[in-house]
Amino acid sequence: MKNLICNFNPEMGKKDEILKYFNILYRYIFNLELPTYPAGFDLSLIPNYFVNLASLEIKYSPELKEDRKTNFLKKKLTPIKDEYTKFGMRFTDMKKFAIAIGELDYILNISLQGNFIDDEMIKWLSTGLITNHTLRNLDLSNNKITEQGYIF
Amino acid sequence: MIKLSSYLLRTRTLISLDLTNNQISGEGGFALSLVIKENTGLKLIKLAMNRFDDQNASLILKALTKNTLLEEIDLSSNEIGIMVIEIWFYLRLEDLLKNYLFIYLFKYLDKQSFIILFEIKHHSFSY
Numbered sequence: 001m002k003n004l005i006c007n008f009n010p011e012m013g014k015k016d017e018i019l020k021y022f023n024i025l026y027r028y029i030f031n032l033e034l035p036t037y038p039a040g041f042d043l044s045l046i047p048n049y050f051v052n053l054a055s056l057e058i059k060y061s062p063e064l065k066e067d068r069k070t071n072f073l074k075k076k077l078t079p080i081k082d083e084y085t086k087f088g089m090r091f092t093d094m095k096k097f098a099i100a101i102g103e104l105d106y107i108l109n110i111s112l113q114g115n116f117i118d119d120e121m122i123k124w125l126s127t128g129l130i131t132n133h134t135l136r137n138l139d140l141s142n143n144k145i146t147e148q149g150y151i152f
Numbered sequence: 153m154i155k156l157s158s159y160l161l162r163t164r165t166l167i168s169l170d171l172t173n174n175q176i177s178g179e180g181g182f183a184l185s186l187v188i189k190e191n192t193g194l195k196l197i198k199l200a201m202n203r204f205d206d207q208n209a210s211l212i213l214k215a216l217t218k219n220t221l222l223e224e225i226d227l228s229s230n231e232i233g234i235m236v237i238e239i240w241f242y243l244r245l246e247d248l249l250k251n252y253l254f255i256y257l258f259k260y261l262d263k264q265s266f267i268i269l270f271e272i273k274h275h276s277f278s279y
């Protein structure tokens with residue numbers, strides 16, 4: 001399932017295959033791991049689809065990104081500049097995620113390692129976290145949090 | 153950071169918090185010391201590889217003396233001077249060792265690793 005979402009490409013037409021698996025399994029998905037944050041992935045949709053989600057892990061791994069970069073260079077599909085903007089979490093994504101957190105009723109672990117989360121994003125994340133009452137482990141390592149969030 | 157700490161003050165479910173490898177300093181350290189003082193049920197805090205200075209460190213260590221629930225805190229690889237560590241661990245040792253299992257303060261000075269590790273259960277500490 002993880003590989004299916006990560007390698008998901010709208011042009012490939014694999015959508016039906018994913019949905020087929022998903023409709024059977026969606027009640028039994030407890031862990032969601034995304035080694036790279038997929039471009040254009042709407043985080044506010046997570047509570048609609050993953051009903052019993054207990055742990056969520058979203059990483060930004062440079063290795064995978066470089067693989068893709070080299071692949072793109074070989075195929076000459078897009079220049080590198082676009083590639084940088086495509087991956088990694090952005091401010092708008094975090095806004096959507098903050099809204100989504102309150103609706104995840106069974107979440108225990110959230111890990112957002114190395115997503116370049118800065119103070120603006122942590123502001124939104126923590127406003128979302130206040131509405132949640134089940135979270136136990138929060139992992140925000142390898143990010144860009146500073147003291148600047150203090151100044152509004 | 154202040155928003156995050158306002159969440160941390162309100163929550164009663166969070167057990168472990170990992171903020172390794174960020175750039176928290178100054179006011180962020182002050183906000184975290186307030187969180188630690190308030191006894192919010194946190195058992196594990198990892199603050200390694202940040203930018204806490206002497207002032208932040210002494211605030212956090214002062215807050216640790218008032219906390220009774222925390223079990224493990226990691227302050228390694230920060231910009232904490234050796235004097236602060238010495239003062240707190242020789243003069244206020246009894247206050248600190250009431251409740252804690254582990255306090256990590258790995259310090260790197262002049263390319264030599266300087267390790268202070270306390271274990272209450274075995275009553276032994278080593279450099």
